[in-house]
Amino acid sequence: MIEFLEKTKLLSLHTKNTSYIMQVFKGQHLLHLYWGKRIAMTVRDVYLPLDERVNMVHSDPSDKSYHIEDLPFEYAFWGKGDFRSPSLSVTNGSGVIIPGFVYESHTISEGKPEIPGLPSTFAKEKDEAETLEIKLSNPGTDLKVILSYTVFPEFDVITRNVRIENLCESTVRLEKFMSVTIDFPPGGYELLTLPGAWGRERWIERQPVPHGVVSIGSSRGISSHQFNPFIALLSSGTSEVNGEVFGFNLVYSGNFVAETEKNQDDRIRLNMGINPGTFSWELKPGESFETPEAVLVYSDNGLNGMSGIYHNFYRKRLSRSAFAAKERPVLVNNWEATYFSFNEESLLEIANRSKDLGIELFVLDDGWFGGRDSDHSSLGDWVVNRGKLPGGIEGISRKIRKMGMKFGLWFEPEMISPDSDLFRSHPDWALQIENSPPAEGRNQLVLDLTRSEVVTEIISMFKLILGTKAVDYVKWDMNRPLTDVYSSALPSDRQGELYHRYMLGLYKIMDEITSAFPDILFEGCAAGGGRFDPGILHYMPQYWTSDNTDAVSRLKIQYGTSLIYPPIFMGSHVSAVPNHQVGRSTEIEMRGNSAMMGNFGYELDFAKLNKKELETVKNQVSFYKTHRKLIQFGRFYRLVSPFEGETASWMTVCQDNSEFILFYYRILAEANMPRSSVKLAGIDKQSFYRETESGDVYSGSELMFRGYFLPRFTADFQSVIIHFSSMESLD
Secondary structure, three states, rough: EEEEEEEOEEEEEOOOOOEEEEEOOOOOOOOEEEEEOOOOOOOOOOOOOOOOOOOOOOOOOOOOOOOHHHOOOOEEEOOOOOOOOOEEEOOOOOOEEEEOOOOEEEEEEOOOOOOOOOOOOOOHHHHHHHEEEEEEEEOOOEEEEEEEEEHHHHHHHEEEEEEEEEEOOOEEEEEEEEEEEEOOOOOEEEEEEEEEOOOOOOOOEEEEEEEEEEEEEEEOOOOOOEEEEEEEEEOOOOOOOOOOOEEEEOOOOEEEEEEEOOOOOEEEEEEEEEOHHHHHHEEOOOOOOOEOOOEEEEEEEEEHHHHHHHHHHHHHHOOHHHHHHHHOEEEEOOOHHOOOOOOOHHHHHHHOOOOHHHOEEEEEOOEEEOOOOOOOOOOOOOOEEEOOOOOOHHHHHHHHHHHHEEEEEEEOOOOOOOOHHHHHHOOEEOOOOOOOOOOOOOOEEEEEOOOHHHHHHHHHHHHHOOOOOOEEEEOOOOOOOOOOOOOOOOHHHHHHHHHHHHHHHHHHHHHHHHOOOOOEEEEEOOOOOOOHHHHOOOOOOOOEEOOOOHHHHHHHHHHHOOOOOHHHHHEEEEEEOOOOOOOOOHHHHHHHHHHOOEEEEEEHHHOOHHHHHHHHHHHHHHHHHHHHHHHHOEEEEEEOOOOOEEEEEEEEEEEOOOEEEEEEEOOOOOOOOOOOOOOOOOOOOEEEEOOOOOOOOOEEHHHHHOOOOOOOOOOOEEEEEEEEEOOOOOO
């Protein structure tokens, strides 16, 4: 997996199909030579041609054969002639940036170490991964920077993170500390990101990489609806099936940055890590700090190739939940059916109807606690409202379970209402700036998770309620970004640490609670998809993809999300029409077919559906349960992008190629249009497949290269789901 050649000072990391190669240059500089399709490097004197350049600085007066600005670094430092954006900015007690770290040594070990206090991917067995740690030192201080690389050869994945150790006798301050840096050679790269907003998360955006710095990120205290912590460089013209893709995904749920910088020589530096604009960290003598992990994926088989690697790896090596490898239940959530206006009788009526339709899990959303009749009060007062639920959580859970369904419950534990007993008792537990009225989002404030007593209180609350064993599923919500970012528990010179300390407090809560209750299925949510990232998915194996449940809107949201995250991570539900977010009306068939992409469920009042619609729902639930394993654990391929026209299509293929399902959606129709066809992907070209409904038989090669002809669509918002199974022979 990892090789070091003493003669050439090459460090080579190899997966099944890729190579990542570095060199210790001139005995001190750690350079990036290559990342891409697997190669072998011969032994020779020169791997990096260097020329005499005009108007560049010689950082080493004793050796003027090279310039720092010319070198492709693995980790970059300011101050000695590299004027590009650095990986690390650390200052001494006088505020002076400490320049220049050089190679000291390296170690290679089996397995993958955990990152203290942070979520990360993992190796189940020591021999499935190998870790390289490269120690860089600063000649003028006792600061050490340790670059960590873990190679997962069978998954075609490399992960990176960085640790800094202060062995000095004085305190230093971190101002910027990236998880990953790579300097790419000149080339016609495109930049792919996933921008969005509430209700339209993770749309796909591509653009040629321009000169200068292009930066995406978040300063909201959450990874955000606006940008996902993901960035990719693509070779020019890359499609779903062809072209080179270099993907970077940060395992972090707070403020982040991902930036590209294209210099005068068309070289591109990519940096990714904690957002330096909202971060500083005081590092005392003997202390260390470790960055979040970045997951790196290379594919020369286009975007579907990259996605397939991420999907396979994340399904198996990201979430530690016992549910990561289990099929997920079909659920109904009462939120859009009742909002805050419910009682036990109305909930049981929804549950009864749900049971008859084959639904397996009933979820009670917001409004079950304190005086919570609107979003103006009671967050923090996690005591059941006996006026609504006379028998408490245990009582309604017992009645739901008696119907043969499981019972789920909504929480928003990171928030506090100004109108709550908790706030009246502990106003200092909320983030707020003295003598400045705090900004409110959804009429609530954010609890200060840098305080150990707040973390302890939340953990105790969860254990008290979940310890009753009345809850099978938890929806963990978080409905606003962080503002008034000040903690009276931190000294003035450490307020810059608050955003990251908040994340450490959150991860501590999630780790303890999910570990204490392994039999509960946890689903994350942040006003929909505002914190849909690998950090949360480490603890919670599924996430609410968006508060926008419109069937058409979800085509783009789910298509973009699938670039990195597999369908089994996506919560995807059928809701009422006209849709509560965009006002659009679509038929129940379209809504169901759109929601079938992920973890399937409903958010509507079944009492308002007619007999035909109820029969459709029953058939949808039955179809999904029949093919649930294929949808949740199959290989996923995007076929037609909703960002490029009025159609969308994708498919999921069984791991052994024995069956697959094709999904196709027509958004807006036109008069007298010809039939459409779609070319399939990922199936066995040599096999034959029978279409389940019609009985027609096709060869795999015909479906992939000639295509499959779809029914004629004569109206807006129509769709089909078509199941195929393989045949042993044509006889």
